[in-house]
Amino acid sequence: MSDVLILGGGLAGLACRAALPAHRSATVLEAADEVGGLLRVHARGDYVFDSVPHVIFFRSRRLLEALRGLLPGGLHSFPRTNSIWQGGRRIPYPYQFNARALPDATRDECLAGFRDNPFAGTGSDGAATFREWLRGEFGPGFFQHFFQPYNEKLYGVPLDELEAAPLRWTIPSENGRAVLAGEGDPAGAPELFYPAGREGIALIPKVLAELGRGDVLTGAEAVRVDAASRTVTVANGREFRYRNLVSSLPLPELLKMLEGVPDEVRELGSTLAAVPITVVQVGARTTGAALPDIWTYFPDADVPFYRMTRLERISADLAPAGGTSILLECAGTVAPDRESVLAWLHAQGVVPREAVEHYDAWHVPYAYVLFLRGYRRTLERIRRALSERGILTTGRYGGWMYADIEMAMKSGLMAARRLDPSGAPTATARIFAA
Numbered sequence: 001m002s003d004v005l006i007l008g009g010g011l012a013g014l015a016c017r018a019a020l021p022a023h024r025s026a027t028v029l030e031a032a033d034e035v036g037g038l039l040r041v042h043a044r045g046d047y048v049f050d051s052v053p054h055v056i057f058f059r060s061r062r063l064l065e066a067l068r069g070l071l072p073g074g075l076h077s078f079p080r081t082n083s084i085w086q087g088g089r090r091i092p093y094p095y096q097f098n099a100r101a102l103p104d105a106t107r108d109e110c111l112a113g114f115r116d117n118p119f120a121g122t123g124s125d126g127a128a129t130f131r132e133w134l135r136g137e138f139g140p141g142f143f144q145h146f147f148q149p150y151n152e153k154l155y156g157v158p159l160d161e162l163e164a165a166p167l168r169w170t171i172p173s174e175n176g177r178a179v180l181a182g183e184g185d186p187a188g189a190p191e192l193f194y195p196a197g198r199e200g201i202a203l204i205p206k207v208l209a210e211l212g213r214g215d216v217l218t219g220a221e222a223v224r225v226d227a228a229s230r231t232v233t234v235a236n237g238r239e240f241r242y243r244n245l246v247s248s249l250p251l252p253e254l255l256k257m258l259e260g261v262p263d264e265v266r267e268l269g270s271t272l273a274a275v276p277i278t279v280v281q282v283g284a285r286t287t288g289a290a291l292p293d294i295w296t297y298f299p300d301a302d303v304p305f306y307r308m309t310r311l312e313r314i315s316a317d318l319a320p321a322g323g324t325s326i327l328l329e330c331a332g333t334v335a336p337d338r339e340s341v342l343a344w345l346h347a348q349g350v351v352p353r354e355a356v357e358h359y360d361a362w363h364v365p366y367a368y369v370l371f372l373r374g375y376r377r378t379l380e381r382i383r384r385a386l387s388e389r390g391i392l393t394t395g396r397y398g399g400w401m402y403a404d405i406e407m408a409m410k411s412g413l414m415a416a417r418r419l420d421p422s423g424a425p426t427a428t429a430r431i432f433a434a
């Protein structure tokens, strides 16, 4: 019998385990053959690819320093560089603070729509849709030229089907003077961080796994959760009894495998949806001069990816000297045609076709939670039903949120705290709860 059984050995599950007090024992069940979840890397000869592109940008300096102290090679820092590629033109990021880089007619339309915004204030209440909020905040020009095409390409649904509240923090706003000046982000380029060495971002879950106690079982895919008998069954048939269950699995997956609950609870999961993505990896021995930023965003519909990441700009350890490790993120499960992608990179001067040494595509079934209208009520009902049965959910997909690394770790810590609300926080929890 496990005191605490944790489903999923990504950041949230591992942070929860690391923060449990000494008198609690935990077992982690992880489906993959290594821990880390999204924070894993694929080493391919001289090239190293994050499973999805990651940089570290913590709000808490203390948490950042705690992490730096745990990583054997520390963290190196670099400024954010990113831009938008639209209609063959490079526009600095964020679009809404760089109107001067737009073609004249587009610039005038965006700025006039911002100045005399007929939708001003319409998206300010907590129940606003993403479309209402974006138009209310930036006006019809910016909406039509950038926010709508980019976000519909990424999310794959009309923006009036999404709630604005959980997405607002991801888009810098609230600086009208800077929008009208159109000369760049008033906040400047933030400092970003990444672990040194070829293990890259995957080092973070590794060090986190060392902080906790109790078994971490990899290759252990949970396939059935019986809430009545408090038993989890894994794919090879082995059963685990538990007192408390913490799940960082995507909520719809947990609900599908849940038994011992009324059908209406299980069926709530079918109303939740997330965007899958396909991540194309390109490794090339040499690189052209075009699109050199860490990230380039592509709102245009005729480009199959919505974002390109140059990993060698994040860490020189991820590509051979003079070469590049590129990630191209495409919404959906269909990989773009390889030859068309390579021809595009060649034609744009990003990578010469003959320099390409590695090409692969990798699917991420849950990438971005879709905050469909009404999801909050559904989430409340699911959480209540699960918590009545001793099941806590955590993490980006268990908590059903737009979480970055810092938020995923904190949500794991909070799950540990909820299991032991009166106990003194452990040393680990104290460091990371900063």
Ligand SMILES: Cc1cc2nc3c(=O)[nH]c(=O)nc-3n(C[C@H](O)[C@H](O)[C@H](O)COP(=O)(O)OP(=O)(O)OC[C@H]3O[C@@H](n4cnc5c(N)ncnc54)[C@H](O)[C@@H]3O)c2cc1C
Residues within 6 Å of the ligand: 007, 008, 009, 010, 011, 012, 013, 029, 030, 031, 032, 035, 036, 037, 038, 039, 052, 053, 054, 055, 056, 057, 220, 221, 222, 223, 248, 249, 250, 253, 329, 366, 367, 368, 394, 395, 396, 397, 398, 403, 404, 405, 406, 408
């Ligand atoms: C495209 C993209 C880019 C991102 N970029 C950044 C960034 O630059 N900076 C940043 O701070 N954050 C970024 N993030 C967010 C960050 O990756 C997540 O917040 C974090 O990794 C979530 O950790 P988690 O533990 O909640 O989930 P996960 O990493 O998904 O962990 C869940 C674990 O559960 C396991 N699992 C699934 N099913 C089962 C099962 N049936 N049985 C057992 N185990 C199972 C999975 O294998 C996985 O290990 C990005 C996310 C995406 C999608």
